[in-house]
Amino acid sequence: MKPAPFDYVRAESVSHAVATLAAAGSDGKIIAGGQSLMPMINFRLVKPSVLLDINAIPGLDQIEDLGGHLRLGALVRHRMTASDPVIARDIPVLHEAMKNVAHLTVRNRGTFCGSVCHADPAAEMPMMALLLDGIVRIAGPSGERSVSAAEFLTGSLTTVLEPDEMVTAIDILKPAANAGWGFAEFARRHGDYALAAVSVVLDRVEGLARNVRIAVMGVGEIASRIAPAEAALEGRTPDAAVIAEAVAALRSAVEPMSDLSASADYRRHLVGALAARVIAEAWERAA
Numbered sequence: 001m002k003p004a005p006f007d008y009v010r011a012e013s014v015s016h017a018v019a020t021l022a023a024a025g026s027d028g029k030i031i032a033g034g035q036s037l038m039p040m041i042n043f044r045l046v047k048p049s050v051l052l053d054i055n056a057i058p059g060l061d062q063i064e065d066l067g068g069h070l071r072l073g074a075l076v077r078h079r080m081t082a083s084d085p086v087i088a089r090d091i092p093v094l095h096e097a098m099k100n101v102a103h104l105t106v107r108n109r110g111t112f113c114g115s116v117c118h119a120d121p122a123a124e125m126p127m128m129a130l131l132l133d134g135i136v137r138i139a140g141p142s143g144e145r146s147v148s149a150a151e152f153l154t155g156s157l158t159t160v161l162e163p164d165e166m167v168t169a170i171d172i173l174k175p176a177a178n179a180g181w182g183f184a185e186f187a188r189r190h191g192d193y194a195l196a197a198v199s200v201v202l203d204r205v206e207g208l209a210r211n212v213r214i215a216v217m218g219v220g221e222i223a224s225r226i227a228p229a230e231a232a233l234e235g236r237t238p239d240a241a242v243i244a245e246a247v248a249a250l251r252s253a254v255e256p257m258s259d260l261s262a263s264a265d266y267r268r269h270l271v272g273a274l275a276a277r278v279i280a281e282a283w284e285r286a287a
Contacts, residue, residue: 033109078107093181122193127223131215132172140165180286182278204286
């Protein structure tokens with residue numbers, strides 16, 4: 001397939017990009033890595049009148065250490081996230097998740113922020129943004145605004161981003177230095193979209209689990225935090241019985257879909273099995 005005709009604009013600054021989007025109305029699209037956008041354009045699922053290239057905007061390809069958070073600019077590639085030594089040291093759960101992101105070509109071009117903006121329910125980065133209390137930095141004609149990842153992601157391939165706005169960066173939380181973590185996903189082949197995935201971060205305080213975060217993807221219309229499962233662990237010692245209780249709460253909370261790859265029942269069973277594993281791993285690492 002060939003794309004429908006469009007104008008190409010290479011943005012020189014964030015303000016230039018925002019002005020171009022505003023002038024295009026609802027027909028402008030931003031390209032950073034283009035790993036999701038270009039196939040959609042080629043199949044004419046998306047027909048932008050203007051394709052806005054933000055790759056020349058200075059400063060958006062930085063990973064900044066803000067103390068308790070890291071700020072990932074809009075042009076930070078998956079490859080950069082996977083190889084950054086601060087992420088490997090301070091956010092190992094994200095470092096581990098990056099090993100499951102597609103293939104080399106995609107990791108060289110695709111971006112962390114672009115994946116979150118695309119909001120694919122079977123992509124790792126929206127789940128990571130939720131797990132790590134992500135704050136999405138947005139620029140628009142009226143200035144800048146910030147929203148939590150939970151507010152930003154509203155549905156499958158849907159966010160609160162307006163047509164004349166662009167994401168400039170996403171801030172993600174650094175867990176405590178001694179926090180335990182776990183990540184697991186299942187795909188039929190490495191690099192394929194996962195049928196289910198679970199990520200966990202928790203602290204161990206006087207023998208009890210604290211600050212428990214559990215996020216899942218591939219088992220609903222959107223990646224999500226599972227509050228009932230978090231509550232089942234919070235303030236308790238995750239022995240086999242407590243982990244089983246948390247897994248049961250998680251399975252009750254998710255709403256998987258059935259498709260050609262797996263049934264809803266299979267996905268519900270799978271996400272519970274993965275959760276039991278990563279909760280135990282997170283607790284062990286917290287020790």
